[in-house]
Amino acid sequence: MVETQAVKGNFFNLTKDGKHLLRGWYLLVAADGREYVVKNNWTLFPKKTCQCYKVNRDLSSFVYTRDMYDEAKSKAGKTSVGIAVAIISGSAFRHIFPVSWFLGVSNIPVDILLALRNILVPLVVLALFLIAIAFYRSRVFLRLLQEQEAEITQVGTARMTGHLAYTPQGRKLPSLGILPYYVSSIFLLSLITLPVIFVEYRLMAILVALAFWEIFFSGLTINPNDSSKTFELVS
Numbered sequence: 531m532v533e534t535q536a537v538k539g540n541f542f543n544l545t546k547d548g549k550h551l552l553r554g555w556y557l558l559v560a561a562d563g564r565e566y567v568v569k570n571n572w573t574l575f576p577k578k579t580c581q582c583y584k585v586n587r588d589l590s591s592f593v594y595t596r597d598m599y600d601e602a603k604s605k606a607g608k609t610s611v612g613i614a615v616a617i618i619s620g621s622a623f624r625h626i627f628p629v630s631w632f633l634g635v636s637n638i639p640v641d642i643l644l645a646l647r648n649i650l651v652p653l654v655v656l657a658l659f660l661i662a663i664a665f666y667r668s669r670v671f672l673r674l675l676q677e678q679e680a681e682i683t684q685v686g687t688a689r690m691t692g693h694l695a696y697t698p699q700g701r702k703l704p705s706l707g708i709l710p711y712y713v714s715s716i717f718l719l720s721l722i723t724l725p726v727i728f729v730e731y732r733l734m735a736i737l738v739a740l741a742f743w744e745i746f747f748s749g750l751t752i753n754p755n756d757s758s759k760t761f762e763l764v765s
Contacts, residue, residue, distance in 0.1 A: 534764050537566070537688070540757040543594035543750070546670055551598070553749035554667040557589055558582075558688070558761060565589060566763075567671075568688050571664050573748050582688035582763060587680035596754045632737075634730030645727045652726055652735040659739040660747055686765035715745045 539560040544552045544567075558566040565588065570580040637644050675682065722738055731738065 532764060534762055537761045537763045539566075539759070539761075541568075541690075541752060541759040541761075542754065542757055543752050544589065544671075544674075545592050545594050545598070546674065548592055549598070551594055551751070552592075552667065552670060552674075554664065555671045556750075556752075557593060558759075559590070566685070566688070567682055568761075571660075571667065571747055571749060573746050573750060579687045579689045579764075582685055582761075583682035584685045585675075585680055585682045587675075587678050589678070589680070592674065594752070594754065599751070599754055630732075632732055632734040634732050637728050637730065640727060644730075648726045648730050652723070652731050652738050655735040656739045656742055659743065663743065663747065686763060688761045688763050690759055690761055719745065 537558070537560050539558050542557045542559070544555050544557050546552045554569060554571040556568045556570065558568055560566065565585045567583045567585050567589075568580050569583070570578060572578065637648060719738075719741060722734075722741060726734075726738075
């Protein structure tokens with residue numbers, strides 16, 4: 531028999547070692563003190579049903595704190611500067627590394643079979659890349675549990691009933707802000723993926739995978755001051 535219960539508590543990011551953010555795994559501390567671990571590698575899917583586990587050890591010392599959050603936000607600004615520098619220096623980069631390393635044979639006029647092959651290669655690269663990331667995150671989390679002599683038991687699935695929408699960098703999006711974020715992200719990804727119909731991607735397939743990872747697979751960075759949430763726990 532399926533049982534559904536509302537669980538209220540505080541929802542936190544976990545860290546690998548008390549310092550560095552661990553993507554894909556979250557700690558839910560219920561109001562009665564019980565601790566649950568929620569697994570979700572994706573970004574901006576607050577309604578998504580996720581695997582939920584009960585943990586038999588206190589993991590509060592591995593919670594992502596306010597100081598860590600503020601420090602990460604300051605670094606995000608430096609990252610934006612780095613992206614701008616990379617764009618400016620892109621012409622010099624093209625002179626050092628031949629374009630043929632990134633883009634191969636042209637497909638104009640369009641050959642449907644060749645276009646399908648060109649699409650398949652980036653998709654395979656992307657799938658393998660995301661699977662490898664998810665596997666790595668799981669191994670890091672399992673190592674953390676082993677070091678703490680902790681065990682987890684799957685109790686079912688959890689789905690957040692309230693609003694939770696953050697960018698990977700931790701910026702909270704209002705309800706009306708989710709759609710523009712998705713639209714702009716999909717538009718950006720389309721600019722770098724649709725040309726694969728007309729030209730063979732080589733190393734460019736790796737850059738496309740990195741772009742999808744950053745936008746959709748980085749996981750949520752939750753503001754510790756906004757940690758109070760309600761879940762529907764299905765067991």
